[in-house]
Amino acid sequence: MDLPEKVILFTGVTSGIGLVLVERIACQFEKTHQLHFCVTCRNMNKGKSLEKMLAINHESVQVTLIKVDIGDVKSILEGCNKIRKRFSKMDCMYLNAGIMPVKSFNWKNILKSCLLDLNAVEMFRTGYGMFNTTQLVNDDGINEVFATNVLGHYVLVQEMIPLLEANVQKKLSQIIWTTSANATKDAYNPNDLTCKLGPNAYSNSKYVMEATSIELNERYNSKGIYSQIADPGTAITSLTLGILPMWIWYIFLPILWMVRLLLPNLTLTPYNACQSLLWLLQQCPEDLDPGSRYCSQTSLLKGNYTVQKKIDITPGEANSIYNKVSVIAEELLSKYT
Numbered sequence: 001m002d003l004p005e006k007v008i009l010f011t012g013v014t015s016g017i018g019l020v021l022v023e024r025i026a027c028q029f030e031k032t033h034q035l036h037f038c039v040t041c042r043n044m045n046k047g048k049s050l051e052k053m054l055a056i057n058h059e060s061v062q063v064t065l066i067k068v069d070i071g072d073v074k075s076i077l078e079g080c081n082k083i084r085k086r087f088s089k090m091d092c093m094y095l096n097a098g099i100m101p102v103k104s105f106n107w108k109n110i111l112k113s114c115l116l117d118l119n120a121v122e123m124f125r126t127g128y129g130m131f132n133t134t135q136l137v138n139d140d141g142i143n144e145v146f147a148t149n150v151l152g153h154y155v156l157v158q159e160m161i162p163l164l165e166a167n168v169q170k171k172l173s174q175i176i177w178t179t180s181a182n183a184t185k186d187a188y189n190p191n192d193l194t195c196k197l198g199p200n201a202y203s204n205s206k207y208v209m210e211a212t213s214i215e216l217n218e219r220y221n222s223k224g225i226y227s228q229i230a231d232p233g234t235a236i237t238s239l240t241l242g243i244l245p246m247w248i249w250y251i252f253l254p255i256l257w258m259v260r261l262l263l264p265n266l267t268l269t270p271y272n273a274c275q276s277l278l279w280l281l282q283q284c285p286e287d288l289d290p291g292s293r294y295c296s297q298t299s300l301l302k303g304n305y306t307v308q309k310k311i312d313i314t315p316g317e318a319n320s321i322y323n324k325v326s327v328i329a330e331e332l333l334s335k336y337t
Contacts, residue, residue: 006033007090009083009160011070011153012097012178013039014046017232021094021274022050026058028278035061038087040068040079040097040156070097071138071148073155073332080159090163092174092281095153099145100202135201140332146194149205153177154212155329164225172285175216175227176277179293181234181265183207185312193324208321210293211313215322217290218315226285229311230276231295233267264297267304272296275304 006029012018022037029035037054041047047065054061064086068079136144142151157175164173183206187198195204210229217227267273276296280288288294292308299305 003032003034005036006092007036007038007087009038009040009090009093011040011068011095011156013094014041014043014050017178017235017270017273017277018094018096019050020270021096021277022054023057024271024274024278025281026054026061028282030058030060036087037061037063038066038083038090039063040066040070042067042069068156070152070156071099071144073140073152073329074336076152076155077159077333077336080156083160084163087163089166090160090173091171092176093157093160093164094176094178094277095156096178096277097153098149098178098205135196137196140335142328142332143194143196143201145201145205146208149202150209150212150325151194151329151332153209154325155333157216158329161220161223161225164220165223173225174281174285175213175225176280177209177213177227177229178277179210179229179231180206181231181295183210190320190324193321193328207313208325210311211318211321212325214290214311214313214315214318218318219322226288227290228280228285228288229290229293230280231265231293231309232273232276233265233296233298235267235270235273264299264302265295267296267298272298272304276306279306 008025010018010022013022022039026035026037035058039047039050041050044065044067047067051063051065054063066079066082066086067075069075138144138147140147164175180202182203184200184203185207187195187200187203188207189195189198189204192198193208195201198204213227213229217225220227267275273296275298276294280294289308289310291313292310295307295309297305297307
């Protein structure tokens with residue numbers, strides 16, 4: 001008997017958490033579904049390495065590589081044209097691509113939190129205020145962090161709505177966003193949506209992303225499309241390697257393992273981190289709360305598991321933020337279409 005087809009689109013899976021996620025999904029579903037992965041990637045050489053890995057380990061999994069720079073609206077539109085020609089439906093989208101241009105640790109703020117505010121546990125749990133970041137603007141005049149983490153994914157989703165809707169008769173469609181515990185309302189300024197002026201562009205982008213997902217879910221549920229939010233916790237990936245070299249992280253690992261007794265969201269490895277992203281794909285979307293993060297956690301007793309945490313965003317706030325993102329997207333789309 002033919003297996004049911006499951007078509008999944010990915011961003012940000014040629015390294016780190018995303019790469020392990022693709023492998024774990026293949027292991028989980030290849031015996032029950034005919035899997036077809038649509039992998040968008042900026043670096044096609046990395047994409048071909050992923051394709052080769054899957055061909056060796058999972059012969060039945062089909063892979064289509066599409067060149068897309070998720071921080072570039074023009075590139076997204078070109079890629080989406082190719083995707084629509086190749087596929088007639090889309091079962092799930094994993095929006096995992098993201099950038100965090102960190103220059104260094106913010107030692108002043110870290111010491112202040114540890115010695116004066118006595119808030120070190122919360123800082124290490126979320127990472128908020130720990131880093132000094134670089135503010136860069138792309139060719140469209142948009143903060144690069146916002147353009148990649150939020151705007152590009154918003155445009156990608158809107159372009160894929162017809163394929164997500166085409167799946168309704170057979171099964172509900174999912175959109176799964178990768179967020180961060182670093183997301184916080186404190187970083188958001190309604191008068192500076194893209195955080196062009198503020199110091200916490202990454203935290204702001206993840207907060208705006210969460211609001212966008214919540215409102216997207218509200219608007220498209222009637223069409224069988226459900227949007228959820230996954231938090232992989234804190235893992236050592238290419239983002240963290242930009243802060244400190246790997247050999248220093250290895251020195252810190254025993255300390256981090258001990259801290260994990262208090263903070264189970266210190267998932268540390270990409271395998272542990274992608275637990276919640278995989279878990280969401282195994283659930284019925286109708287049973288999930290769009291206003292919650294589903295968080296990867298790990299411990300000695302429980303191993304890898306997923307917990308649900310409510311997000312501090314009201315429906316009105318989500319609607320307002322979504323509309324602002326939409327206005328920016330429409331301005332750029334009019335430029336390129």
